[in-house]
Amino acid sequence: ETGVTQTPRHLVMGMTNKKSLKCEQHLGHNAMYWYKQSAKKPLELMFVYNFKEQTENNSVPSRFSPECPNSSHLFLHLHTLQPEDSALYLCASSQWRQPQHFGDGTRLSIL
Amino acid sequence: GQNIDQPTEMTATEGAIVQINCTYQTSGFNGLFWYQQHAGEAPTFLSYNVLDGLEEKGRFSSFLSRSKGYSYLLLKELQMKDSASYLCAVKPDSWGKLQFGAGTQVVVTP
Numbered sequence: 001e002t003g004v005t006q007t008p009r010h011l012v013m014g015m016t017n018k019k020s021l022k023c024e025q026h027l028g029h030n031a032m033y034w035y036k037q038s039a040k041k042p043l044e045l046m047f048v049y050n051f052k053e054q055t056e057n058n059s060v061p062s063r064f065s066p067e068c069p070n071s072s073h074l075f076l077h078l079h080t081l082q083p084e085d086s087a088l089y090l091c092a093s094s095q096w097r098q099p100q101h102f103g104d105g106t107r108l109s110i111l
Numbered sequence: 112g113q114n115i116d117q118p119t120e121m122t123a124t125e126g127a128i129v130q131i132n133c134t135y136q137t138s139g140f141n142g143l144f145w146y147q148q149h150a151g152e153a154p155t156f157l158s159y160n161v162l163d164g165l166e167e168k169g170r171f172s173s174f175l176s177r178s179k180g181y182s183y184l185l186l187k188e189l190q191m192k193d194s195a196s197y198l199c200a201v202k203p204d205s206w207g208k209l210q211f212g213a214g215t216q217v218v219v220t221p
Contacts, residue, residue, distance in 0.1 A: 031207050033208075040119075043198065043211040048206075056207075099156040099159060100209065101153075102154045
């Protein structure tokens with residue numbers, strides 16, 4: 001139990017589908033993050049939310065749309081994705097400026 | 112540009128010591144983190160350095176030299192379960208974001 005739960009663990013979708021990734025943290029943290037992890041590449045920060053407000057959008061294409069309804073939940077809405085978007089998507093949370101705690105990720109495959 | 116460089120892979124035998132180096136060039140510096148990631152699992156926090164010197168935590172130690180843009184993670188008395196990817200990450204500013212290296216895959220052999 002990492003304290004950060006991501007669902008689903010695996011997702012296969014076509015390029016025209018719409019799906020959402022969910023992240024929930026049970027640690028009482030006030031910041032949440034989305035990262036993309038591709039094989040042999042560094043973890044890439046996508047979005048940062050601090051107290052439900054988005055404080056960072058790292059030039060992410062609009063086909064990825066984050067939502068943070070409260071400080072415990074974070075979503076990543078996906079639509080019309082491309083094959084190069086296939087990756088592991090990791091959610092993390094932290095107290096602001098403290099070490100981040102990661103979920104196990106969602107393995108996304110785009111057909 | 113911003114770079115965080117670490118070796119791709121290292122192999123060592125059980126009981127030995129391995130040192131994973133990380134060099135960084137970032138727009139700013141507000142701390143350096145090391146994470147461990149087993150295949151198919153979440154990265155887990157190992158250590159944090161913000162001042163120069165050595166931080167020791169059991170079998171793991173991490174060193175930082177800010178003037179050289181350099182850190183290392185030292186793993187002592189290696190165990191088979193230490194086989195994993197080790198990620199170096201820099202916090203470039205006082206905000207929450209981290210910039211990661213590509214990770215070093217450590218393989219521990221019997």
